[in-house]
Amino acid sequence: xxxxxxxxxxxxxxxxxxxxxxxxxxxxxxxxxxxxxxxxxxxxxxxxxxxxxxxxxxxxxxxxxxxxxxxxxxxxxxxxxxxxxxxxxxxxxxxxxxxxxxxxxxxxxxxxxxxxxxxxxxxxxxxxxxxxxxxxxxxxxxxxxxxxxxxxxxxxxxxxxxxxxx
Amino acid sequence: xxxxxxxxxxxxxxxxxxxxxxxxxxxxxxxxxxxxxxxxxxxxxxxxxxxxxxxxxxxxxxxxxxxxxxxxxxxxxxxxxxxxxxxxxxxxxxxxxxxxxxxxxxxxxxxxxxxxxxxxxxxxxxxxxxxxxxxxxxxxxxxxxxxxxxxxxxxxxxxxxxxxxxxxxxxxxxxxxxxx
Numbered sequence: 001x002x003x004x005x006x007x008x009x010x011x012x013x014x015x016x017x018x019x020x021x022x023x024x025x026x027x028x029x030x031x032x033x034x035x036x037x038x039x040x041x042x043x044x045x046x047x048x049x050x051x052x053x054x055x056x057x058x059x060x061x062x063x064x065x066x067x068x069x070x071x072x073x074x075x076x077x078x079x080x081x082x083x084x085x086x087x088x089x090x091x092x093x094x095x096x097x098x099x100x101x102x103x104x105x106x107x108x109x110x111x112x113x114x115x116x117x118x119x120x121x122x123x124x125x126x127x128x129x130x131x132x133x134x135x136x137x138x139x140x141x142x143x144x145x146x147x148x149x150x151x152x153x154x155x156x157x158x159x160x161x162x163x164x165x166x
Numbered sequence: 167x168x169x170x171x172x173x174x175x176x177x178x179x180x181x182x183x184x185x186x187x188x189x190x191x192x193x194x195x196x197x198x199x200x201x202x203x204x205x206x207x208x209x210x211x212x213x214x215x216x217x218x219x220x221x222x223x224x225x226x227x228x229x230x231x232x233x234x235x236x237x238x239x240x241x242x243x244x245x246x247x248x249x250x251x252x253x254x255x256x257x258x259x260x261x262x263x264x265x266x267x268x269x270x271x272x273x274x275x276x277x278x279x280x281x282x283x284x285x286x287x288x289x290x291x292x293x294x295x296x297x298x299x300x301x302x303x304x305x306x307x308x309x310x311x312x313x314x315x316x317x318x319x320x321x322x323x324x325x326x327x328x329x330x331x332x333x334x335x336x337x338x339x340x341x342x343x344x345x346x
Contacts, residue, residue: 015196030185040314154168
């Protein structure tokens with residue numbers, strides 16, 4: 001009985017923590033994988049994290065832990081997607097015509113040359129404010145990978161800016 | 167920090183701020199999990215019922231062997247009724263809401279892939295199909311641009327196949343399909 005009660009508490013705590021993180025995770029999922037697949041990605045991350053509710057609730061930085069799980073889900077989906085024939089992604093009007101997505105599309109272009117893990121590294125460092133070492137540790141990659149990812153994103157940014165001025 | 171880094175960060179912040187979290191996201195994300203919880207609760211009830219039935223059966227057997235017929239048999243355990251998962255097919259093209267021409271049909275396929283596999287059945291806007299479980303497959307989008315990699319295993323017109331989640335607006339409370 002005690003164990004079931006403890007599990008029930010853990011599930012409630014998990015839901016509370018996850019729902020508090022959800023808006024932020026969803027926004028990161030959009031930047032990692034695009035709006036069309038963001039909801040599926042956070043859903044899969046939820047199911048993945050839900051298997052070990054204590055790990056999220058007890059983690060010193062639940063957001064970082066959840067983000068790492070989200071990255072893992074997106075990577076797995078991306079790998080699976082490479083083996084499948086996808087329909088052509090809709091390019092205009094597919095999100096209901098939201099007009100203020102220029103920045104999102106711009107970032108998608110900047111990050112398009114990076115792997116999922118590299119994109120995640122850029123988001124952790126340049127959006128969430130983690131240090132390069134912290135981001136590398138969270139994602140289980142070498143700090144050089146994070147540095148190179150940022151360099152590639154910056155190079156893409158410079159190319160975009162040059163293109164815009166031409 | 168270089169100008170480039172500052173610009174990158176400004177772009178990332180602007181992109182982050184531009185994303186609108188869709189309403190009802192938390193409910194949808196946790197929907198399958200709610201079904202899983204109900205299954206667990208039903209399983210616990212079933213196990214408890216079986217334990218009670220075993221104990222009652224043991225008492226009955228002991229009484230029978232002692233020469234005493236039990237006055238009543240223990241009540242039969244009622245099987246847990248599966249929750250109905252009715253999904254309503256949605257076609258984003260309003261021209262397909264009343265007529266049912268072939269061009270408005272939505273395919274039920276034998277695999278959750280957009281281009282592979284065979285069409286097992288065709289359904290139209292407003293048709294109800296019976297949902298079985300959910301899995302990930304190819305990205306499929308409807309005419310309005312709603313897209314998802316989620317596919318539902320459904321039964322329709324006597325066959326069981328796959329319907330893209332983009333072809334329904336029902337918030338389905340389906341369990342994950344078992345891995346092949």
